Amino acid sequence: MAEFLDYFRKERLPHIWCPGCGHGTVTGALVRAIDRLGLDKNNIVLVSGIGCSSRAVGYLDFDTLHTAHGRALAFATGIKHASPNLKVIVMTGDGDCTAIGGNHFIHAARRNIDITTIVMNNSIYGMTSGQYSPTTPHGMLATTAPYGNVEYDFDVCGLAKAAGASYVARATSYHVTLLIDLIEKALQNKGFSVVEALTQCPTYFGRKNKLGGAVETLNWIKDRTVNVKAAAALSPDKLEGKLLIGELYSGQRPEYTASYGEMTAKVQRTYNDYKGGNRGCELNSD
Amino acid sequence: MAETIKLMQGNEACTMGALAAGLQFYAGYPITPSTEIAEMCSEELPKGGGKFIQMEDEIGSIAACIGASLTGKKSMTATSGPGFSLMQECIGYASLCEIPVVIVNCQRMGPSTGMPTSPAQGDVMQARWGTHGDHSVIVLAPGNVKECFELTFKAFELSEKYRVPTFVLTDEVIGHMREKVVMPDPKSYKMPQRAQPSTPAGYKPFEADPDGGVPLMAPFGKGYRWHCTGLFHDETGGPTGKPAKADALLRRLDRKITKNIDEFTDYFAEGLEGCDVAVVSFGSSAMAALSAVRRARKEGKRVGMLRLKTLWPFPDAAVRKLTASAKKIIVPEMNLGQVALEVERVVHGSAEVVKLGKVNGELFHPDEVYAALKEAF
Numbered sequence: 001m002a003e004f005l006d007y008f009r010k011e012r013l014p015h016i017w018c019p020g021c022g023h024g025t026v027t028g029a030l031v032r033a034i035d036r037l038g039l040d041k042n043n044i045v046l047v048s049g050i051g052c053s054s055r056a057v058g059y060l061d062f063d064t065l066h067t068a069h070g071r072a073l074a075f076a077t078g079i080k081h082a083s084p085n086l087k088v089i090v091m092t093g094d095g096d097c098t099a100i101g102g103n104h105f106i107h108a109a110r111r112n113i114d115i116t117t118i119v120m121n122n123s124i125y126g127m128t129s130g131q132y133s134p135t136t137p138h139g140m141l142a143t144t145a146p147y148g149n150v151e152y153d154f155d156v157c158g159l160a161k162a163a164g165a166s167y168v169a170r171a172t173s174y175h176v177t178l179l180i181d182l183i184e185k186a187l188q189n190k191g192f193s194v195v196e197a198l199t200q201c202p203t204y205f206g207r208k209n210k211l212g213g214a215v216e217t218l219n220w221i222k223d224r225t226v227n228v229k230a231a232a233a234l235s236p237d238k239l240e241g242k243l244l245i246g247e248l249y250s251g252q253r254p255e256y257t258a259s260y261g262e263m264t265a266k267v268q269r270t271y272n273d274y275k276g277g278n279r280g281c282e283l284n285s286d
Numbered sequence: 287m288a289e290t291i292k293l294m295q296g297n298e299a300c301t302m303g304a305l306a307a308g309l310q311f312y313a314g315y316p317i318t319p320s321t322e323i324a325e326m327c328s329e330e331l332p333k334g335g336g337k338f339i340q341m342e343d344e345i346g347s348i349a350a351c352i353g354a355s356l357t358g359k360k361s362m363t364a365t366s367g368p369g370f371s372l373m374q375e376c377i378g379y380a381s382l383c384e385i386p387v388v389i390v391n392c393q394r395m396g397p398s399t400g401m402p403t404s405p406a407q408g409d410v411m412q413a414r415w416g417t418h419g420d421h422s423v424i425v426l427a428p429g430n431v432k433e434c435f436e437l438t439f440k441a442f443e444l445s446e447k448y449r450v451p452t453f454v455l456t457d458e459v460i461g462h463m464r465e466k467v468v469m470p471d472p473k474s475y476k477m478p479q480r481a482q483p484s485t486p487a488g489y490k491p492f493e494a495d496p497d498g499g500v501p502l503m504a505p506f507g508k509g510y511r512w513h514c515t516g517l518f519h520d521e522t523g524g525p526t527g528k529p530a531k532a533d534a535l536l537r538r539l540d541r542k543i544t545k546n547i548d549e550f551t552d553y554f555a556e557g558l559e560g561c562d563v564a565v566v567s568f569g570s571s572a573m574a575a576l577s578a579v580r581r582a583r584k585e586g587k588r589v590g591m592l593r594l595k596t597l598w599p600f601p602d603a604a605v606r607k608l609t610a611s612a613k614k615i616i617v618p619e620m621n622l623g624q625v626a627l628e629v630e631r632v633v634h635g636s637a638e639v640v641k642l643g644k645v646n647g648e649l650f651h652p653d654e655v656y657a658a659l660k661e662a663f
Contacts, residue, residue, distance in 0.1 A: 009513070012524055042509040047353075058513055058525065063506040065356065066515035066525075067349065068379050074346035078353025078361070079506065081337050082311045086357065086507045104349075107342040260339075264332040271333045 007031040020214025022173030022199025027056045033183035044087045047076040053093035053120035070100030073108045084257040094121040094135040109163035112191045113256040122201035130204030141208045156196045161249045166191030168249040172198040174222040191255045290469045296434040296461040297322035303438030308477045310336045310359040313350035318403040319458040320392035323364035344369035348376040358505030364390035378417030379516045384449035388441045392461040395647045404647030405458035410624040414598045422543040424452040425598035427568045431465035443478040459570035486510045493521040498541030551601045554593040561590030563662045564612040568594040571618045578655035600628045609636040614662045618642040
């Protein structure tokens with residue numbers, strides 16, 4: 001492996017995350033997966049929205065785009081569609097991706113556009129100091145759920161799969177080896193890939209729910225999960241309330257930019273004598 | 287290929303102007319009365335290797351356009367009132383991050399869903415001040431179909447040159463009206479080009495003359511590996527909370543537009559020399575206004591017409607000049623006096639400003655402006 005820090009903008013460190021936060025672990029996993037695949041740094045664009053997790057891109061040495069809240073996938077769609085040769089990776093959080101950005105999430109999945117999305121799910125709005133999110137479990141506490149969360153949480157992976165994502169996986173900031181493996185596979189999938197990474201927010205989720213410190217919050221996450229392979233041998237009552245980790249779905253569907261490219265090639269064959277103004281194909285080489 | 291004569295509608299002319307300027311990317315969401323632009327782009331762009339996408343909403347549309355622009359592609363979206371409202375947050379993003387993008391807003395009656403899809407000109411202030419925070423934009427307002435072509439082309443020139451979101455503010459009448467347009471020879475176009483750095487070595491994405499300079503923009507994917515954020519940032523692109531850096535950034539963004547105001551300012555003028563009464567208008571309202579002005583002039587009245595083709599930055603100098611002779615300035619517009627407010631600000635009491643606002647969803651009739659002129663004399 002190349003020097004780990006070579007993937008970071010060292011002058012931007014230290015990061016803003018709290019002691020014990022899991023986002024750094026997930027960021028490290030992404031970098032290790034990129035390194036394993038030997039991807040060209042200059043060909044990668046990292047896109048994020050707003051929130052604690054979205055600050056990750058600012059520390060990484062790629063072309064990086066820190067966008068508006070919830071809009072990372074819409075910006076990323078424009079980048080990938082305009083320049084399909086680029087490797088586009090989105091780093092987002094549970095609120096950014098499934099609340100304010102939920103619409104873009106399901107439509108990016110529906111298009112199966114070749115974007116790898118890492119959802120850092122800490123079940124809380126950390127940047128605004130602890131409000132409940134679409135992935136806060138029922139009954140858990142948050143500053144806007146002082147009597148326990150009345151709502152029920154999204155299954156982010158189930159949502160992604162149902163909407164059309166062609167690679168869906170889940171790991172946690174505890175299961176780091178698994179997380180790196182899954183991100184590596186996601187990066188290789190030609191289509192919309194989602195890796196949900198459950199991460200601990202000891203400051204606003206763990207403390208509010210009296211889970212203890214960072215280690216206890218991380219263990220709480222670990223204890224909620226069962227590996228998908230192990231789950232096959234377990235009875236339904238053992239799986240009650242558990243989240244499966246591992247590769248949850250992998251399938252082949254036509255990818256958006258490839259389909260658009262095929263359509264374009266067909267149109268251009270039909271209009272091969274097309275002389276529309278002075279814009280030529282050379283302008284749009286990729 | 288020489289000049290060609292075509293019968294086309296305003297929306298079509300906007301599209302043709304964009305294509306002539308080298309449009310490579312269009313993301314949009316259907317909304318009347320702008321939809322013809324999306325339809326035409328979906329058909330035309332693939333022929334030249336460009337990209338069209340129908341996004342899930344207008345927020346996604348502008349976001350996708352900004353993303354595409356960051357990879358170096360000329361990008362545009364088109365919409366109308368409700369969609370323009372949804373785009374506001376990302377317009378602020380493009381303004382702060384200095385990302386070229388063109389938006390055609392074919393105005394309709396508002397607020398809200400309003401009266402679909404009757405014409406209106408109620409988005410003048412929103413176009414300037416719609417997103418939160420002080421920010422820079424340029425707004426052009428075609429007064430006929432030919433200008434839809436010309437000003438959309440110009441919007442790309444300005445947006446690319448000054449790295450600023452640029453709007454073409456039309457309305458339902460201008461967008462759907464069909465007129466004869468003499469299309470210039472495509473060989474005569476000087477296609478707008480974005481200034482790019484020559485090497486990644488030492489590249490600072492937001493380094494520019496503090497007095498309104500425009501930084502060089504590297505496309506993503508070319509080895510520059512720069513950071514773009516909607517947080518206040520210093521010249522390296524990294525976020526900053528330093529008051530002096532924030533102040534310098536916002537003032538530079540403002541200055542890069544205000545210092546070049548003469549380059550943006552464009553208007554049509556007739557009979558202003560020595561006029562007693564001036565009419566200031568824009569877009570489709572100005573068609574009726576000009577007709578009324580000419581009728582009054584035939585009757586010997588000293589009336590002049592100033593039709594604004596640039597709405598923002600507001601052409602202060604051109605309006606101020608009116609007060610050399612005009613004692614009254616009539617402002618017909620399909621809103622309750624948005625441009626009139628600016629005229630009042632500029633003339634600052636040295637001429638009476640008559641607000642001729644119309645908000646019933648109907649186009650002005652020349653008789654209405656003529657009646658106001660008669661009353662003025």
